[in-house]
Each structure stands twice: as C-alpha cells, then as structure tokens.
Amino acid sequence: MKKTESLAFERILKLRKELEEHNRRYYIDNKPLISDFDYDIMMNELITLEKRYPQFSSEVSPSVVVGSDVHNQNTGSQFVQAAHRYPMLSISNTYDKAELSVFDERVRKILQVNNVNYACELKIDGTAICLTYIQGKLIRAVTRGDGSVGDDVTRNVLKINAIPRVLSGSGFPDEFEVRGEIFMPWKSFDELNLKREENEEELFANPRNAASGSLKLIDSEEIGKRGLKAIFYHVLYDQEMNYTSHCQLLESARAWGLPTSPYVTLCNSIEQVSAFLDFWDVERTSLPYPTDGVVIKVDNLLDQKILGNTSKSPRWATAYKFKPEQALSRVVSVDFQVGRTGAVTPVANLEPVLLSGTTVKRATLHNLDQIKSLDLHINDMVFVEKGGEIIPKITAVDLSRRDSIVFPVVFPQNCPDCGTPLVREESEAKYYCPNQFGCPTQIKAKFLHFCSRKAMDILAGEATINQMFEKGYISFLSDLYKITEEQLLSLQGWKERAADRFLQSVEKSKNAPFSKVLFALGIRFVGETTAKSLSRHFGSIDGIISASREELLQVEDIGEKMADSITAYFREPSNVSLISDLKRLGINFEEKSSxxxxxxxxxxxxxxxxxxxxxxxxxxxxxxxxxxxxxxxxxxxxxxxxxxxxxxxxxxxxxxxxxxxxxxxxxxxxxxxx
Ligand SMILES: [Zn+2]
Structure with a gap:
C-alpha cells in the first residue's frame, strides 16, 4: 500500500469509529457530544474519502448504514421491536446550495425533462415516527430505528394528544402508513429543562433529544404532560388511489385529520426552491418550534417511483440544512458562580440580545478550557447559541470585530466565596471548591435544598438559613434537628409561634418517605425521579451504600454519570457519618411499602x-x-x-x-x- 493510501485508510477507520460513537450518543443515549454541523462535516469527509478510495469501501460503514435509535438488549430496552413494512430511509443532506443544483440536474437527467416541480417542506427538528392506521384507527407507532426495524412505541404515542387515535375525516385508504416528526416546541422544552434543573436531573441537550427521550419513556403517563406535537409529511399505501402529486396527498391527509405543515410550498424550479430557503433561513426564528432545514421532494409520485432509492436514501428527495441559530453580542464581564456541589462555573454577562424568541443577557462558559479554546476576552463580540442549558452558550468569538481594548478573563485560583484553593479532578473539566463543609455558599445551598418542599419540607427559607448559618447554629445537615427553641428565638423577627411551627416541621420531616430523604441529601444528579427509583430498587440506604456500580446501573433511569456520582458520594466518610447521625436522630432511611x-x-x-x-x-x-x-x-x-x-x-x-x-x-x- 502506498503511503497516501495507507494514511487515507487510517483516516477512514478513525472517522468510522468516531461516527459510530457519535451515532450511539445521538440515537441511543440522546446525549450528543457534537453539533449536527460538526457531525455532518465528519460524515462528508468520510464519504469523500470512500469515493476517492473505493478499495476501502464497506457495507457496514456509517456512511452506508442508517444510524439506529433502537435500544439494544444491554441497555434494557422496554420496547418490542417491529419491522417496517416499507423501509424508512434517511434523506441525504447538504449545507451547500451548489449541491442542490447537482441534485436538480441529476433528477432532470433521469426523468429526461427540463423542469421539475419540487415540494418544499420545513424540516422540523424532532424525532421520526411511522404510524399505521387501519380503517381510520391508529394501531401502531414505530420509531425509525435502523430504517428496517424500529421500537414499537404505540403505547406512548397514544398518550400524545396532538396525534389522532381515530381519524375525523373520510376518504383515507383502508390501511396506510404515515410518517412524520414528533417534536417539542421551544416553550415546552424550556419548561421541561427548567423543571429538570430544579430537580437536579440531567438536562436535555436540545428539543429533538427531549422529544425522542420522551418517546422512550417507560412511564407513559408522563409523556402526555410534555407538550409534544407532530407534523406528518409522507403517506404510503398499497391500494389503488388517484393521487399523482405529493402536495395533493398531503392536503388530503390534512382533511383526514392528520396534522401537516401549513408551509409546504410547490416550487417549479430550483431557483424558486432557493428563494424558499432564503426566506425561511431568516423567518424560521419566529416559529414556535425548532427547524433545522428544508426537505425538497420531487412532487410527482410517478416520478418518485422512477427515481427510486439508493440503499440509504431516496433519489427523489434531498435536504438543505440551516446553520444553527445564532446571535451576536458583546461580553461585558465574567462572573464565577459556586454551586451547591462546589463546581465553579464562569458565566458571561452580555449586552442584551434576542435569540430564539427570548432576550439573552447571560451565557455559560462551562469551564476554563472553554474560555481558553475560544480565546475569549472581556469586551469581545461573541456568537451565542441556544443549547441544552437554561442559559445559552458562547460558541465562538468574532475576531474580526475585536476591539483594540480587550481584557483577559482571569480565572480565580481560589473560591470566590470562601477563598479555598480550587481543585480539579482529573476526569472533569470543572474546578471545584473542595471546602464542602466550610464554603458558605455551598452549605447554605445544601440546607436550602434539604429543607425544600420536594425534599424534607422544613419551614426554612433563604433568609432563615442565612441567619442560622451566620449565628453558627448549622453547619451539618443534622444540625437542623438539634436546634433549640432558645436559639430560634434569638433569630431576628422570630417569635414563639414561628419557632413552634419550625420545630413541628422538623419533627414531621422524620416521617418523610425514604425517597424524599435520599433526594434531600443532594447527591449530584440524583433528582426526585432517580431518588424514587433508587429507593424502590434497594429499599434502604444500606442497600444503596453497599451497591456496586454495576448494581446501580441495573436501576431504571440510572446512567453511568449518576452511578459514578452516587458511589463517589458514599465513598466520602463525612457523608457516611452524616447519614448515621441523621439515622440516630430518627430520620427514615428505609422504603416502607404501604x-x-x-x-x-x-x-x-x-x-x-x-x-x-x-x-x-x-x-x-x-x-x-x-x-x-x-x-x-x-x-x-x-x-x-x-x-x-x-x-x-x-x-x-x-x-x-x-x-x-x-x-x-x-x-x-x-x-x-x-
Ligand atoms: Zn468555597
């Protein structure tokens, strides 16, 4: 093998491996590490190399195989797999308008015509679904899966109000399949992540992951509460019908009672298609749901048949993808915030700017590495994008707009709150204030969480906790159970009545169910739901303390990050002694069945x-x-x-x-x- 050839082969293998890993994160874990844009760039590089060096092509390359969302056995799939009657292909895509002309030329050449009608549809950023209706009744819903086999999620889809269980119109085929996108509007997405943040649960990276994650929920009751919507764009059937145009067929589907997009537009040239793209690249920011491009389909159904499919995608359709929505703003200053777990997060204060429907004033910078890799300075103009976090992230610095006066961001070496030198764990990019039992912010936040209504429901708000802390009454959670009436009456504004009510709530909290106690401890990533699963599964705190990482991973909803965080928490001797303290004080550490x-x-x-x-x-x-x-x-x-x-x-x-x-x-x- 020549040197260049072997280098190409090496690169091909590396790209395939990385793309497979990203596929897994994207389709199965619903936690992508890279943006779609970066993914597509890698995929394009692989396709180009495989074309140039056909001797290295492979039938199982990610460039040929459609990514699969099917949960495999070891991830404990709760869903039965179902074969698609008609294979569910993915559509080839591009960010480059020149490639659209190539697509148009190829289509016209095969059809031997000068002009083709294209149906242009906004590509909603959700998760693909395939429904089967028989005599107007929804009988099956299957995810894309690997294109030939998907997960049967009928039970969950029946809970989504936006999808008709029975069609209201008439004239539909006796049996047909309809494909579309289940998606989460921005508003529902923000509300869901806000709720998850309050519960200390991992956030969804974007509305698409939230939609596909919701579809795979084991608790079907929950799915109905997530505000999912659907839009359908493809109808398939076997019997004789008189349709010749895709647009007409979609109009009929709407009349049958299925939600379809109001923005489908028939264009009679690739130039008109291009104008449609330009219009929506700007206008889409005003839509209440996320879109990431436009799908361009040959409208004539007979022509679609003539054009046919490759093994991976139809030849009669292509997608043009938009670059992610961004806003440009100036960094005014950078704050360093200490969280309940001690993590120090840099947050940039920005000049207010509009992004995806909301005014943005702050953006997260995650950690020091990110500040360095962005080469971010105060007074820089930066691009901001909405990611999975509640506050948006900075994706790049616009160096062409850099002023002559910029200031470096100085990352503190000591905790901005207690002055303890910050530490960094090897596997983590974040710096932590290790002073978890002495850092005021951390301690106060821990108490506030412990006392919150969803946890121990003890009547103590921020002002009370601050006072108790400053007076030196509380430093360990167990101290809450040792507070005397005399101490309470020494707090500013406290009378006997308030003290009594407080002490009653403390007493009552001893009867809190074990899952609430577990949640109240404030173990990283252990939210309400996880605490419930853990307490059901192990039945007692001792069961959880002695559980191995593998045993933890067996529990519903527990992923690797959570399992690691749980084992780390109980490795810390002071946490174990806190628990035995609390036990002695009468707090409930066992799951009691009714x-x-x-x-x-x-x-x-x-x-x-x-x-x-x-x-x-x-x-x-x-x-x-x-x-x-x-x-x-x-x-x-x-x-x-x-x-x-x-x-x-x-x-x-x-x-x-x-x-x-x-x-x-x-x-x-x-x-x-x-
Ligand atoms: Zn500190």
Whole structure:
C-alpha cells in the first residue's frame, strides 16, 4: 500500500469509529457530544474519502448504514421491536446550495425533462415516527430505528394528544402508513429543562433529544404532560388511489385529520426552491418550534417511483440544512458562580440580545478550557447559541470585530466565596471548591435544598438559613434537628409561634418517605425521579451504600454519570457519618411499602415479570415483594408465574411455555393478592 493510501485508510477507520460513537450518543443515549454541523462535516469527509478510495469501501460503514435509535438488549430496552413494512430511509443532506443544483440536474437527467416541480417542506427538528392506521384507527407507532426495524412505541404515542387515535375525516385508504416528526416546541422544552434543573436531573441537550427521550419513556403517563406535537409529511399505501402529486396527498391527509405543515410550498424550479430557503433561513426564528432545514421532494409520485432509492436514501428527495441559530453580542464581564456541589462555573454577562424568541443577557462558559479554546476576552463580540442549558452558550468569538481594548478573563485560583484553593479532578473539566463543609455558599445551598418542599419540607427559607448559618447554629445537615427553641428565638423577627411551627416541621420531616430523604441529601444528579427509583430498587440506604456500580446501573433511569456520582458520594466518610447521625436522630432511611396492602399471599412464589404494566416495573416488583413473593429475572423450572404486561419479551414467553410455567396477567395477579 502506498503511503497516501495507507494514511487515507487510517483516516477512514478513525472517522468510522468516531461516527459510530457519535451515532450511539445521538440515537441511543440522546446525549450528543457534537453539533449536527460538526457531525455532518465528519460524515462528508468520510464519504469523500470512500469515493476517492473505493478499495476501502464497506457495507457496514456509517456512511452506508442508517444510524439506529433502537435500544439494544444491554441497555434494557422496554420496547418490542417491529419491522417496517416499507423501509424508512434517511434523506441525504447538504449545507451547500451548489449541491442542490447537482441534485436538480441529476433528477432532470433521469426523468429526461427540463423542469421539475419540487415540494418544499420545513424540516422540523424532532424525532421520526411511522404510524399505521387501519380503517381510520391508529394501531401502531414505530420509531425509525435502523430504517428496517424500529421500537414499537404505540403505547406512548397514544398518550400524545396532538396525534389522532381515530381519524375525523373520510376518504383515507383502508390501511396506510404515515410518517412524520414528533417534536417539542421551544416553550415546552424550556419548561421541561427548567423543571429538570430544579430537580437536579440531567438536562436535555436540545428539543429533538427531549422529544425522542420522551418517546422512550417507560412511564407513559408522563409523556402526555410534555407538550409534544407532530407534523406528518409522507403517506404510503398499497391500494389503488388517484393521487399523482405529493402536495395533493398531503392536503388530503390534512382533511383526514392528520396534522401537516401549513408551509409546504410547490416550487417549479430550483431557483424558486432557493428563494424558499432564503426566506425561511431568516423567518424560521419566529416559529414556535425548532427547524433545522428544508426537505425538497420531487412532487410527482410517478416520478418518485422512477427515481427510486439508493440503499440509504431516496433519489427523489434531498435536504438543505440551516446553520444553527445564532446571535451576536458583546461580553461585558465574567462572573464565577459556586454551586451547591462546589463546581465553579464562569458565566458571561452580555449586552442584551434576542435569540430564539427570548432576550439573552447571560451565557455559560462551562469551564476554563472553554474560555481558553475560544480565546475569549472581556469586551469581545461573541456568537451565542441556544443549547441544552437554561442559559445559552458562547460558541465562538468574532475576531474580526475585536476591539483594540480587550481584557483577559482571569480565572480565580481560589473560591470566590470562601477563598479555598480550587481543585480539579482529573476526569472533569470543572474546578471545584473542595471546602464542602466550610464554603458558605455551598452549605447554605445544601440546607436550602434539604429543607425544600420536594425534599424534607422544613419551614426554612433563604433568609432563615442565612441567619442560622451566620449565628453558627448549622453547619451539618443534622444540625437542623438539634436546634433549640432558645436559639430560634434569638433569630431576628422570630417569635414563639414561628419557632413552634419550625420545630413541628422538623419533627414531621422524620416521617418523610425514604425517597424524599435520599433526594434531600443532594447527591449530584440524583433528582426526585432517580431518588424514587433508587429507593424502590434497594429499599434502604444500606442497600444503596453497599451497591456496586454495576448494581446501580441495573436501576431504571440510572446512567453511568449518576452511578459514578452516587458511589463517589458514599465513598466520602463525612457523608457516611452524616447519614448515621441523621439515622440516630430518627430520620427514615428505609422504603416502607404501604402497610394495608401487605400480605403473605405470594409467599414462596418466584415470579418473573415481562412487558409493560400500568405501573412501572420497579413498582410491580415492590408489589410482589409487599405480598411476600420473590421477583426473579429469568424463567426457569422453579419459576411459579410469568407475569406478563403489554408487549412481553418473546423469549421469556417461549421459555415459560416450554417449561409449562403458568402465565398470568396483571389483572390476574391483582385478583390473587386481592
Ligand atoms: Zn468555597
């Protein structure tokens, strides 16, 4: 192999590996690390290299294979997979208008015509879905998956109000498939992330990840609350119908009762297409939902058939992608904020600027590395983008506009609050104030969180906590339970009544359910939902303290970052001693199942559960255990029952039938435990 050739081969292998990794993060974890723009640049480089060196082409290259959102077995998929009747291809895309002309020329050449009608549709940044309607009734909803097999998410899609379960119009085919995008409007996205931030849960990077993450929720009740919308853009059927135009077919779909885009426009030349792109590149900022481009489709359905597909994408359609929405503003100053966990985050104060419908005054800079790599100075003009965070991020400095007077950003070496030298953990880009038991901001924030309504519900707001802290009454969380009436009466403005109410709320908090106590401890990334899953799964604090990382990962909703944070928390001796202190003071560290439902009706029975139930799987396990049954993971000859919900796993069903294990439904179980 020649030198250049072997270098190209090396690069191809590296790109494939990286793209596969990004595919996984994007489609399965819903946590992309790089922007779509950067992803597309890498993909384009790979395609170009593979074309130039066809000897290295591969059928399993990410350039050929459609990325898959299907959860694989080891991520514990809760969804049954379903094959697509018609393969669900992805559409080739470009950021370059010149490539659109190439597309147009190729289309006209194959069709042997001078002019083609194109249907132009805004490309909504959501997650693709394929619905099957039979006699006007929604019977199946499947994600794109790898294009031939997707996850059956019917149960969740039925909870989305924007999608009709029964069509209201008439004239639709007896059986048809319709494809579209399920998406989250900006407003719902901001509200969801705000709620998650309050609960200390990981934020969604963008509305698309929020939409696809919601679609894979195990708790279907939650999905209805997330404000998801849908727009459909492609109808497929087998029977004879009189449609010849894609636009006409979409109009009919609207009349049948399906939501379609009001902005579909028929263009009769590529120049008109170009004007449509220019218009929407600006106008899209006023839309209430995220868009990332325009899909251009040959309108004539017969022509679409003639053009056909490649293995990956249709030849009759292409997408033009917009660059991400940005705003330009000046950095006035940089603040350094200490959070509850001690992390120091630089935040830039900006001259106010409008972005995606809101006025932006602050932008996060994440960490020191980012300030360095941006070469950011105070007084610089910067580009701001809306990412997953509540406050937007700075993506670049506009060096062409740099003033002669700029000031370097000086990252503090000591905590801006307590003066302790900051530390940086090897694996993390952030600096921390390690003084977690002495740094006033951290301590006060911890107390505030502990006392909050969703946690221990103790009547102490910011002003009270500040006073108690300054008087030296509280430094460890357990101190809240040691405060005396005398101390309380020494606080400014406190009378007996207030003191009594406070002490009552402290006393009452000892009965708080274990999941609330766990949430109140303020372990990084452990929000309300996670705390509930953990307490259900392990039943007690001792169970969680002794759990290995692998055991933690078995729990519903627990990812690697959370598992690491939990084990790190309990490795810290002072945290363990805090917990034994709290235990001694009478705080509840055990999950108590509701007393009246307890029985021995399932004593001695080994029960395997499979499928989706009216309650979560962990809740179902708790029910079995509350009635003295044992929940086991695989079907063997000693299994008493296979308890099946909707969409049970086929292998478990088969095994149960082979071994003669009795199969029961949720209703039958409820009848047994009465
Ligand atoms: Zn500090």
């Amino acid at each position: 007393g009246n439902s307890k029985s021995n009706k399932l004593a001695g029975l080994n029960i395997v559960i499979s499928g989706v139930f009216s309650i979560s799987r962990d809740e179902m396990k708790s029910v079995i255990e509350a009635h003295s049954g044992k929940s086991v993971s695989s079907v063997t000859s000693t299994t008493s029952y296979l308890l099946t919900g909707e969409n049970p796993g086929p292998s478990k069903l088969q095994k149960a039938k082979q071994l003669g294990v009795q199969i029961i439904s949720e209703a039958e179980l409820m009848a047994i435990i009465g």
